[in-house]
Amino acid sequence: MRRSLKLAAVVLSGSLGIASLAACGAKSTDNNTSSGASSGASSVKVGMAYDIGGRGDQSFNDSAARGLDQAKDQLGVQVTEAEAKTGEAEADKEARLKSLVSAGYNPVIAVGFVYQAAVEKVAKENPNVKFAIIDSASDTQPSNVTSLTFSEQEGSYLAGVAAASKSKAKHIGFIGGVQSELIKKFEAGYKAGAKSVDPNIVVETTYLTTPPDFSGFNDPGKGKEAAQGQLDKGADVIYSAAGSSGNGSIEAVASKGKWAIGVDSDQATQPALSKYKANILTSMVKNVNVAVFDYIKAYKDGNPLTGVKNFDLKAEGVSLAQTGGFLKDIQPKIDAATQAITSGATKIPTTPEN
Template structure:
């Protein structure tokens, strides 16, 4: 297995118990300062999206927030991982197991959990839930949505791509053709066209719902990137979870520019060998959302409703590792100012 199972030094209750959580691919990272007999009393359950901790992208960003909650809030945490191709009932059972074992709050990483969170939260009104990247008008009041303006950060990525492209052709690779990932595409294209209205943007989606494997298939990401490289793309932005790792490999091997997503991918250990070809990354500060929500819960005043982390509030940004975008700082700052002032309205859906 890619990741080892670590058993928690905590007392777990309920008939399902630790064995049930372990069967769901979960692992505990109990903070030694928060034992069964004391500690902060804060027990956070996290249910990851496909790819889990170690994806070098979206889930890892959430994991950093959880690690901060352990270190700074003294939280006991449990991490439950998703499986590619799992059924909706698997997601529900994962959340139920966390409830049974006393975790509160429970944070679901990714819009794929929306239905499961709604159902389990409705059945457990005394437990607080947070879901990242989804906001539904039908979810119960004990669910908080933590969302981001991905289109704004992607707009800046588009500005960078068009500014650096020599061929006049750039690419976008989306993991799953969903409303969320279309926000990345829409912003990226709009940003690129703000620099070069005639730029050619190639778009490829790896899978369509209900197939979410497009977020966890580096082979597909590599193949899609190679297809775009063959068509002349010299900058490729992949919003595809760990599938984007394959895209980065293909682009770097070809000596072109890759743009990472969610985490600063040039600084991720598994991708550092490609850092000279990672132009930038559109960083989505999921870690900030996870920590802020966890702290608000511990402080007794949990964030409720829909909390949006935007460009103005540093919810999204561009990574500067490697200094590859230093020469276009003025362009990027101008675009940032236009967005944060409201002068530029970034589309959230691809324009026909």
């Protein structure tokens, strides 16, 4: 049976004391083997620093957590997890990463673009430690940092095709958690996909916060309010790319009997959202778990991934969930759009058109 222990109760190697790492919200998972895992504990110790919302957000962080769990179960690696806090300072992110390094974790995986500056700084200070950052890439990051990125605009394009095809009002919505370059990729693809079906369709757009306020990824109340506003304007399909804030959006949309589109994980299958599954048209799944597992496996095998590793539609890095079977009647449109993207015939914008 798998057990989770606060690091305050675990003996750690390295120069950092237990109390310091526990103060950063970290917890360690003991190493048991399961089918496919080698016998005995691996010497590889993987540290994961979550974005706000953490494990249990039913979305982005949970997808990363599934990859970590798979690596633990199948590869036998030791793991620990560190949680972020809403409204924290840049120094807090740096301290979290330094704590993992000092406790002997290598590689260290940072979940989310908000870690970019912290990862660059801590990686430069620790050239013998490998780092991965999800959803961000920089020309200035050191060689011991690997970027795990996704073609969110491609999956979102398919979500737009689905939304426009299902909308009876010819009026749909997009809710972004934080107005950032990353989330604009979701918006751009969604709008382009919708307009490929109906050039005259109306697309409402709402962002919950702007940097440096990243609470838009962890405020279901704001997501619910934004969705209610779009519903009041006539939207009957709403796509939210907003982390756990999107949970509130889904609730609002379902209460009105309209269609919601989830993000990152197949949200119709998430425990906290399953009661709304009859109104979740699909989810734009970002297979962060695949990227996390592939990165850890490559490191354990002695062939670490380097530079920027992008997971696009062709590589099944993004996809549309089929739970509920609500796409069956429009599947030919989805398939045609998929073929056009993977063949290179259709290029998807990464910035929204005005």
